[in-house]
Amino acid sequence: MTTTARRGRPRGEGTDARILEAAHELLLERGYDGYSIDEVAQRAGVAKTTLYRRWPTKDHLIVAVVAKIQDDVPVTDTGNIRHDLVTYLEAIVAGLDRMRRVGRGREPGDRSAGLVAEIVAAAARHPDVGQAVRAVFARRNALPLALLESARARGDLNPDARPDVIFDELAGAVYYRLLITGEPFGGDYASRLVDQVLAGARTPSPRAERS
Amino acid sequence: MTTTARRGRPRGEGTDARILEAAHELLLERGYDGYSIDEVAQRAGVAKTTLYRRWPTKDHLIVAVVAKIQDDVPVTDTGNIRHDLVTYLEAIVAGLDRMRRVGRGREPGDRSAGLVAEIVAAAARHPDVGQAVRAVFARRNALPLALLESARARGDLNPDARPDVIFDELAGAVYYRLLITGEPFGGDYASRLVDQVLAGARTPSPRAERS
Known part of the structure; x- marks a missing residue:
């Protein structure tokens, strides 16, 4: 797996997935500050150069993990705001519940927030991570915000309703x-x-x- | 400051405040896993025995920091649910905003969650901390929940309204x-x-x- 071997071709889905999975596991085991990018490469079974070429730092890697998690949540505008929001939030709830359970030998009924808490802590501690994570959320949250804007535009919501506050209530509660x-x-x-x-x-x- | 010197008397407010302040600062500087209880004693300028007697572990200490922050938020039932909730949430917002700004040389406009993120991470990583922090929140959140229950009981809220969901919307958004x-x-x-x-x-x- 040299540099030239893969140059110009998209890296396999499998490799990326293995790398993000390994990063995810190490985050859960040791927290953001407790592992190195070399360990991610080792656990994923890929050459360090492969990993560094795609995600040169841990900051890039954690943002990729967040983006991957976000991209798994579908947002569709069917014109029925209640239906679309329930579908969206059920996917968020299911995803967060999954993240709560993964990791090293969690007990059933363990109420730890797991990976999400590690991401929150890394975002607070490292300004660059914080900025990039907030950018991922801003980009993704624009989709449910657009659902609310459309609903308001077609008269399904009160004209005074503020989509940003409504969105905070929904995502915030979860x-x-x-x-x-x-x-x-x-x-x-x-x-x-x-x-x-x-x-x-x-x-x-x-x-x-x-x- | 020997064991006998203070036995039977409440420890001075000043000493406790200095200890919690030092724990708070060290949390912000190094994260929960990056400092020791001995360093807290040193920074607070108190004997280790004083600190260990009151808070034998870092887990106890972080829970005390959380409880102190929570206890600073007033909850009063005046019978006007809107007024009481606005007062409560304004105090929460002001408190969180303060916590966002304290710490080592934050830039103005820094959007880091600061200490709150450290507490969330510690609660996720250490099951005992998680359990104790959740217990502090449960005890304190019972107060605004009771405001909502009273409002519902006197007919100010819809009988179908669920105070726990309403509370999640309010606190969650913030x-x-x-x-x-x-x-x-x-x-x-x-x-x-x-x-x-x-x-x-x-x-x-x-x-x-x-x-």
Whole structure:
């Protein structure tokens, strides 16, 4: 696996997947600061040059892990905002639940936030990681935000409703449960949450009753 | 400062505050795994025995830091749910914003989540820390949950509204902005959020319009 062997060809899906999987595992085992990129190459069974060519630093690698996780969440505009948000949030909940469970010998019922917490910590500790992770979220969150904007534009939401606040309520509730309280998600959590949030977004603004 | 010198008397507020402040600073500088309890004692200028007697491990210490932060947030039931939630969330937002800014030479405009991210990571990595931190949040969150329960009981909220989901929307939105997107809080963020959320909690359940 020399440099010339693969030059000009896309690297195999299998190699990339193995590298991201190994990075993911090492993050869980030792935290962002506790492993090296060389160890990722070793665990993935790829040449270091392969890894460095694609992701020159751990910062690039963690951002790739985040982007991969995000890209697995589908966002479709069917014109039914409730349906589309429930589908989107159910995928987020399932993905976060999976991440909570993976890793070294977690007990069943372990409520650790796992990988997501490591990413949050790395983003807080390393400004470059923080900036890149926030950029990945901004790019991906633009999709559900566009769903909310469309719904508002066609009159399904109150004209005063602010999509950014509504989105914070939805995504925030899910991440809060994962990262802070560790409460498990019931099977209908996503649909209950969407119903509750949309009820607020569909009514006239309560500004008039300010205390 | 021997064991007998203080036995039977509450330790001075000043000593405890200095210890928690030092733990807080070291967390920010090196992360949970990067410092020792002896260093906390040294930085706080207290005898190790003083510190170990009160908080025998780093786990106990981080939980005390979290509890102290939480205890600074007032929760009052005036009977006006909007007012009480806005007051509560404004205090949370102000507290989180402060935590984002403290620490070693942060640039203005730095969007790192700082200490909160370190706590989240420690809670995910160390099962005992996780359990204790979640217990602190559960105990404190019972207060705003009780506000929502009272409001529902006196008919200010829809009888179908679920206080736990409503609370997730409120606290979640704020933590999501801090930990994930890094978006700054505008001056009226807390009141906009409460208005949006309460509008949903005050209307009839949208279950009938399930798609």
